[in-house]
Amino acid sequence: MRSYENPMLTIDNVLFTVHENALKVLLVKRSIAPCKGMWSLPGGFVDPKVDASTEDTAKRKLLEKSGVQPNYLEQLEVFSGPNRDPRGFSVTVVYFALIGYQQTSIHIDTVNDAEWISIEDLENIDLAFDHKDIAKVALQRLRQKTLYSMVPAFCLPSLFTISQLKQVIETIIGKSVQRKSLMRRVEASDMFEEVDEKAVTGKRQAQLYKLKPGVNIVNFERNLSV
Amino acid sequence: MRSYENPMLTIDNVLFTVHENALKVLLVKRSIAPCKGMWSLPGGFVDPKVDASTEDTAKRKLLEKSGVQPNYLEQLEVFSGPNRDPRGFSVTVVYFALIGYQQTSIHIDTVNDAEWISIEDLENIDLAFDHKDIAKVALQRLRQKTLYSMVPAFCLPSLFTISQLKQVIETIIGKSVQRKSLMRRVEASDMFEEVDEKAVTGKRQAQLYKLKPGVNIVNFERNLSV
DNA sequence: TTTATTAATGTCTTAGTGACACTTTTAATA
């Protein structure tokens, strides 16, 4: 039989959103040691009594720490090692999540230990544990996925225009894309449908789209050019 | 403070190779309960005293159970839940690995509790725990990655011809591909170099290629067509 | 020397993205 203990097992969430042309990640201030008072990714220990899976832990922690459920959630990867947590060998299952800014802001603004931090500002902030490395890996994944899928749509409200989608994509990959290419992809993916309502954002009114209910995410066979 | 125990933490490996036009996965027979005597993926408990990371555990277990180190190893994903192991809530970090058949066969043939099972045969075999589901997810990942990268090269010996590469790719995705397309990708990826040696496999001798030392894997911007 | 077979190349087609000019709509202004 085994003579050793099971290592510490946590989950961490990298929840992204886009607001005012900035890609932001949700950070929470740690209220307990270790790293008390430092900014960190919202996460915590897996509790088998409560959670049916690590994904459930991820959702539960997001709800506890930010009051929201993400529009999109997928596993990023596991980070493990003897030195990433001062308490000893630890393993964290990291989840990568997306949400629309409007869905969350009311709650998050009122909690002063949770905050949206823009990706650029992240460089100048010390994060707990290896959370900055984790956030960077998640960012890479988000950027890569943006090139071959419509995941950025999950950073938008339930009704959105092509221009909003374009704006979000450009913010994520840091490069302008062709509106025409996006329209072709919206059409080809068959993930969205036009609603009979228009957005009045400036001059000409824009067609609003929504995700078709219960639709699966489509991966394109080509990347947008980098 | 937390009142609960850390859940069981294991790793499992899905090690693939290609041999005689069949895609095969390495299975080992379980020598202890639970599921004693059943075929399973080679894996085991993470031991923080020995392993510096879950990836180290994966490599260690592959070495212990099959005597080999893979040419390619990456994290697949975590599977967790209260029912996947009869001992209770468990979490397994699954790794996805590739190796050339020739590198392993000597050792594996002599160990009668480790065996290469072809993907087709897998359907008719009962695997321990949720290992069949895990193997299927790994297979999907392998097939997807084959469409946009040269990972299948890691299923080949260190020197290989375009024809061998073509054969391996076709076995993995179950569809024929254009030799011309592969040559273009071999060239474009800049991952391989011609060696001044030729393979005498039939009629005209074929150029042998090898991986450039220390090279990173390249992802193409388009998929091969499905 | 011939032949059959595998290796490798040339080149046209196809499909999806990029570029960009052009048309349409509509709120704001004259």
Next chain:
DNA sequence: TATTAAAAGTGTCACTAAGACATTAATAAA
């Protein structure tokens, strides 16, 4: 009410990498 400017949306050609497939090259075996 007519005009205008800006954003929304369309048309179309260029570009690039893959697919298709005929052609050429090499070579072991007959």
